[in-house]
Amino acid sequence: MMRGQPNFDQIARPYRWLEYLTLGRALERCRLHYLPSLLKRKQALVLGDGDGRFLAQLLAQNPRLHADAIDTSATMLQLLRQRCEALVPKTHTRLTTHQADALTYPLAPPYDLIVTHFFLDCLTQPDLETLVNRIAPTLSPGALWLVSDFQIPTGPMRLPAKILVRALYLAFRILTGLRTTQLPDHATPLKQAGLTRIAQRQRLSGLLITELWQRNPDPQ
Ligand SMILES: C[S@@+](CC[C@H](N)C(=O)[O-])C[C@H]1O[C@@H](n2cnc3c(N)ncnc32)[C@H](O)[C@@H]1O
Known part of the structure:
Protein backbone atom coordinates (compact mmCIF):
# COMPACT_ATOMS: atom_id res chain seq x y z
CA MET A 1 0.00 0.00 0.00
CA LEU A 38 -10.42 17.73 -26.41
CA LEU A 39 -10.45 16.18 -29.86
CA LYS A 40 -7.11 17.70 -30.96
CA ARG A 41 -5.18 16.58 -27.87
CA LYS A 42 -2.37 14.08 -28.40
CA GLN A 43 -0.87 13.09 -25.03
CA ALA A 44 -3.03 12.90 -21.93
CA LEU A 45 -2.29 12.26 -18.28
CA VAL A 46 -5.46 10.99 -16.59
CA LEU A 47 -5.38 10.85 -12.80
CA GLY A 48 -7.78 8.78 -10.69
CA ASP A 49 -10.24 8.15 -13.52
CA GLY A 50 -11.82 5.34 -11.54
CA ASP A 51 -13.56 2.75 -13.71
CA GLY A 52 -12.62 4.51 -16.95
CA ARG A 53 -15.98 5.74 -18.17
CA PHE A 54 -14.46 9.07 -19.19
CA LEU A 55 -11.20 7.74 -20.61
CA ALA A 56 -12.94 5.16 -22.83
CA GLN A 57 -15.00 7.96 -24.41
CA LEU A 58 -11.94 10.20 -24.78
CA LEU A 59 -9.93 7.49 -26.58
CA ALA A 60 -12.92 6.49 -28.73
CA GLN A 61 -13.64 10.04 -29.87
CA ASN A 62 -10.02 11.09 -30.37
CA PRO A 63 -8.24 8.33 -32.32
CA ARG A 64 -4.88 10.19 -32.28
CA LEU A 65 -4.69 10.46 -28.51
CA HIS A 66 -2.30 8.46 -26.28
CA ALA A 67 -2.95 8.36 -22.55
CA ASP A 68 -1.20 7.55 -19.29
CA ALA A 69 -3.71 6.61 -16.59
CA ILE A 70 -2.57 6.62 -12.96
CA ASP A 71 -4.63 5.25 -10.09
CA THR A 72 -3.78 3.69 -6.72
CA SER A 73 -6.59 1.14 -7.10
CA ALA A 74 -5.75 -2.04 -9.00
CA THR A 75 -9.43 -2.91 -9.39
CA MET A 76 -10.33 0.52 -10.76
CA LEU A 77 -7.48 0.21 -13.28
CA GLN A 78 -8.62 -3.25 -14.30
CA LEU A 79 -12.15 -1.95 -14.95
CA LEU A 80 -10.74 1.06 -16.79
CA ARG A 81 -8.65 -1.12 -19.09
CA GLN A 82 -11.56 -3.52 -19.77
CA ARG A 83 -13.87 -0.64 -20.57
CA CYS A 84 -11.35 1.00 -22.93
CA GLU A 85 -10.56 -2.31 -24.66
CA ALA A 86 -14.28 -3.00 -25.19
CA LEU A 87 -14.83 0.37 -26.85
CA VAL A 88 -11.56 1.21 -28.59
CA PRO A 89 -9.65 -0.95 -31.11
CA LYS A 90 -5.93 -1.47 -30.35
CA THR A 91 -6.21 0.14 -26.94
CA HIS A 92 -2.88 -1.42 -25.91
CA THR A 93 -1.01 0.81 -28.40
CA ARG A 94 -2.54 4.00 -26.97
CA LEU A 95 -3.10 3.45 -23.27
CA THR A 96 -0.61 2.86 -20.45
CA THR A 97 -1.89 2.22 -16.94
CA HIS A 98 0.12 2.63 -13.75
CA GLN A 99 -0.97 1.52 -10.31
CA ALA A 100 0.68 4.32 -8.39
CA ASP A 101 0.28 7.40 -6.23
CA ALA A 102 -0.21 10.39 -8.53
CA LEU A 103 1.80 12.51 -6.10
CA THR A 104 5.00 10.54 -6.49
CA TYR A 105 4.80 8.62 -9.78
CA PRO A 106 7.50 9.74 -12.26
CA LEU A 107 5.82 11.68 -15.05
CA ALA A 108 6.56 11.24 -18.76
CA PRO A 109 6.01 14.67 -20.33
CA PRO A 110 5.18 16.59 -22.38
CA TYR A 111 1.41 16.39 -21.86
CA ASP A 112 -1.11 18.54 -23.68
CA LEU A 113 -4.02 17.35 -21.54
CA ILE A 114 -4.42 16.61 -17.84
CA VAL A 115 -7.71 15.13 -16.61
CA THR A 116 -8.80 15.12 -12.97
CA HIS A 117 -12.49 14.30 -12.64
CA PHE A 118 -13.59 14.16 -8.98
CA PHE A 119 -10.00 13.34 -8.04
CA LEU A 120 -8.54 16.57 -6.61
CA ASP A 121 -11.21 16.46 -3.90
CA CYS A 122 -9.52 13.28 -2.58
CA LEU A 123 -6.41 15.38 -1.77
CA THR A 124 -5.54 17.68 1.09
CA GLN A 125 -4.63 21.27 0.19
CA PRO A 126 -0.84 20.68 0.60
CA ASP A 127 -1.00 17.49 -1.52
CA LEU A 128 -3.03 19.24 -4.20
CA GLU A 129 -0.44 22.05 -4.33
CA THR A 130 2.39 19.53 -4.58
CA LEU A 131 0.61 17.78 -7.44
CA VAL A 132 -0.07 21.00 -9.36
CA ASN A 133 3.53 22.16 -8.92
CA ARG A 134 4.84 18.81 -10.18
CA ILE A 135 2.61 18.70 -13.24
CA ALA A 136 2.52 22.34 -14.38
CA PRO A 137 6.16 22.39 -15.63
CA THR A 138 5.50 19.25 -17.74
CA LEU A 139 2.71 20.89 -19.74
CA SER A 140 3.27 21.81 -23.36
CA PRO A 141 2.31 25.37 -24.40
CA GLY A 142 -1.47 25.68 -24.69
CA ALA A 143 -2.01 22.44 -22.73
CA LEU A 144 -5.43 21.95 -21.14
CA TRP A 145 -6.30 20.74 -17.63
CA LEU A 146 -9.84 19.45 -17.25
CA VAL A 147 -11.10 19.54 -13.65
CA SER A 148 -14.44 18.34 -12.33
CA ASP A 149 -15.20 18.61 -8.64
CA PHE A 150 -17.72 19.30 -5.96
CA GLN A 151 -17.96 22.84 -4.62
CA ILE A 152 -19.95 24.64 -1.95
CA PRO A 153 -22.07 27.22 -3.81
CA THR A 154 -23.29 30.53 -2.43
CA GLY A 155 -27.03 31.15 -1.90
CA PRO A 156 -29.80 28.81 -0.77
CA MET A 157 -27.95 25.65 -1.83
CA ARG A 158 -25.02 26.41 0.49
CA LEU A 159 -26.25 24.53 3.55
CA PRO A 160 -27.63 21.46 1.70
CA ALA A 161 -24.35 21.28 -0.26
CA LYS A 162 -22.29 21.44 2.95
CA ILE A 163 -24.33 18.62 4.47
CA LEU A 164 -24.10 16.47 1.35
CA VAL A 165 -20.33 16.98 0.94
CA ARG A 166 -19.77 16.17 4.61
CA ALA A 167 -21.87 13.00 4.25
CA LEU A 168 -19.95 11.97 1.12
CA TYR A 169 -16.58 12.43 2.86
CA LEU A 170 -17.85 10.36 5.79
CA ALA A 171 -19.03 7.59 3.44
CA PHE A 172 -15.67 7.57 1.62
CA ARG A 173 -13.82 7.51 4.94
CA ILE A 174 -15.77 4.41 5.99
CA LEU A 175 -15.61 2.68 2.59
CA THR A 176 -12.06 3.56 1.46
CA GLY A 177 -10.17 5.04 4.42
CA LEU A 178 -9.98 8.48 2.73
CA ARG A 179 -8.64 10.96 5.30
CA THR A 180 -9.56 14.19 3.49
CA THR A 181 -12.44 16.01 5.19
CA GLN A 182 -12.93 19.20 3.22
CA LEU A 183 -12.85 20.34 -0.37
CA PRO A 184 -9.47 21.75 -1.33
CA ASP A 185 -9.10 24.91 -3.44
CA HIS A 186 -7.69 24.02 -6.85
CA ALA A 187 -8.14 27.43 -8.48
CA THR A 188 -5.45 29.28 -6.51
CA PRO A 189 -2.61 26.77 -7.11
CA LEU A 190 -3.54 26.38 -10.79
CA LYS A 191 -3.45 30.17 -11.27
CA GLN A 192 -0.16 30.44 -9.38
CA ALA A 193 1.29 27.69 -11.58
CA GLY A 194 0.53 29.72 -14.73
CA LEU A 195 -2.84 28.37 -15.86
CA THR A 196 -5.99 30.33 -16.69
CA ARG A 197 -9.56 29.10 -16.44
CA ILE A 198 -11.02 29.39 -19.95
CA ALA A 199 -14.41 27.74 -19.39
CA GLN A 200 -16.63 26.63 -16.54
CA ARG A 201 -19.97 24.80 -16.34
CA GLN A 202 -21.92 24.31 -13.12
CA ARG A 203 -24.56 21.68 -12.36
CA LEU A 204 -27.02 20.96 -9.53
CA SER A 205 -27.21 24.66 -8.57
CA GLY A 206 -23.43 24.95 -8.30
CA LEU A 207 -22.75 21.77 -6.30
CA LEU A 208 -20.78 20.35 -9.23
CA ILE A 209 -18.39 22.17 -11.53
CA THR A 210 -16.41 21.20 -14.55
CA GLU A 211 -13.69 23.55 -15.75
CA LEU A 212 -11.15 23.85 -18.52
CA TRP A 213 -7.85 25.45 -17.58
CA GLN A 214 -5.12 26.34 -20.05
CA ARG A 215 -1.41 26.83 -19.58
CA ASN A 216 -0.50 30.43 -20.29
CA PRO A 217 1.87 31.03 -23.20
CA ASP A 218 5.52 31.42 -22.18
CA PRO A 219 6.49 35.09 -21.78
CA GLN A 220 8.49 36.36 -24.82
C1 LIG B 1 -13.59 9.64 -6.08
S1 LIG B 1 -12.85 8.54 -7.24
C2 LIG B 1 -13.14 9.41 -8.76
C3 LIG B 1 -13.23 8.47 -9.92
C4 LIG B 1 -13.57 9.12 -11.27
N1 LIG B 1 -12.52 10.02 -11.71
C5 LIG B 1 -14.88 9.85 -11.26
O1 LIG B 1 -15.00 10.83 -12.00
O2 LIG B 1 -15.81 9.43 -10.59
C6 LIG B 1 -11.13 8.83 -6.97
C7 LIG B 1 -10.21 7.93 -7.77
O3 LIG B 1 -8.86 8.37 -7.54
C8 LIG B 1 -8.06 7.28 -7.10
N2 LIG B 1 -7.06 7.86 -6.18
C9 LIG B 1 -7.27 8.40 -4.96
N3 LIG B 1 -6.12 8.91 -4.46
C10 LIG B 1 -5.15 8.70 -5.41
C11 LIG B 1 -3.77 9.03 -5.52
N4 LIG B 1 -3.13 9.68 -4.56
N5 LIG B 1 -3.12 8.69 -6.66
C12 LIG B 1 -3.76 8.04 -7.67
N6 LIG B 1 -5.06 7.70 -7.62
C13 LIG B 1 -5.76 8.03 -6.51
C14 LIG B 1 -9.02 6.29 -6.48
O4 LIG B 1 -8.51 4.97 -6.49
C15 LIG B 1 -10.26 6.46 -7.37
O5 LIG B 1 -10.18 5.66 -8.54
Missing part, protein backbone atom coordinates in the same frame (compact mmCIF):
# COMPACT_ATOMS: atom_id res chain seq x y z
CA MET A 2 1.26 3.46 -0.88
CA ARG A 3 1.77 6.48 1.44
CA GLY A 4 -1.31 5.82 3.60
CA GLN A 5 -3.51 6.10 0.50
CA PRO A 6 -7.25 5.38 0.52
CA ASN A 7 -8.16 2.03 -1.01
CA PHE A 8 -10.94 2.17 -3.62
CA ASP A 9 -10.70 -1.55 -4.55
CA GLN A 10 -13.74 -2.59 -2.50
CA ILE A 11 -16.02 0.00 -4.06
CA ALA A 12 -14.61 -0.11 -7.61
CA ARG A 13 -17.33 -2.42 -9.02
CA PRO A 14 -20.39 -0.87 -7.33
CA TYR A 15 -18.93 2.67 -7.74
CA ARG A 16 -20.93 3.44 -10.88
CA TRP A 17 -24.23 2.35 -9.34
CA LEU A 18 -23.55 4.14 -6.06
CA GLU A 19 -22.94 7.29 -8.08
CA TYR A 20 -26.15 6.93 -10.12
CA LEU A 21 -28.09 6.21 -6.93
CA THR A 22 -26.86 9.35 -5.14
CA LEU A 23 -26.57 11.95 -7.91
CA GLY A 24 -28.04 10.34 -11.03
CA ARG A 25 -26.25 11.23 -14.27
CA ALA A 26 -25.01 14.63 -13.06
CA LEU A 27 -21.37 13.56 -12.58
CA GLU A 28 -21.39 11.83 -15.96
CA ARG A 29 -22.65 15.02 -17.61
CA CYS A 30 -19.84 16.98 -15.92
CA ARG A 31 -17.17 14.54 -17.10
CA LEU A 32 -18.35 14.56 -20.70
CA HIS A 33 -19.30 18.23 -21.02
CA TYR A 34 -15.96 19.44 -22.48
CA LEU A 35 -15.14 16.24 -24.40
CA PRO A 36 -15.76 18.01 -27.76
CA SER A 37 -13.00 20.51 -26.83
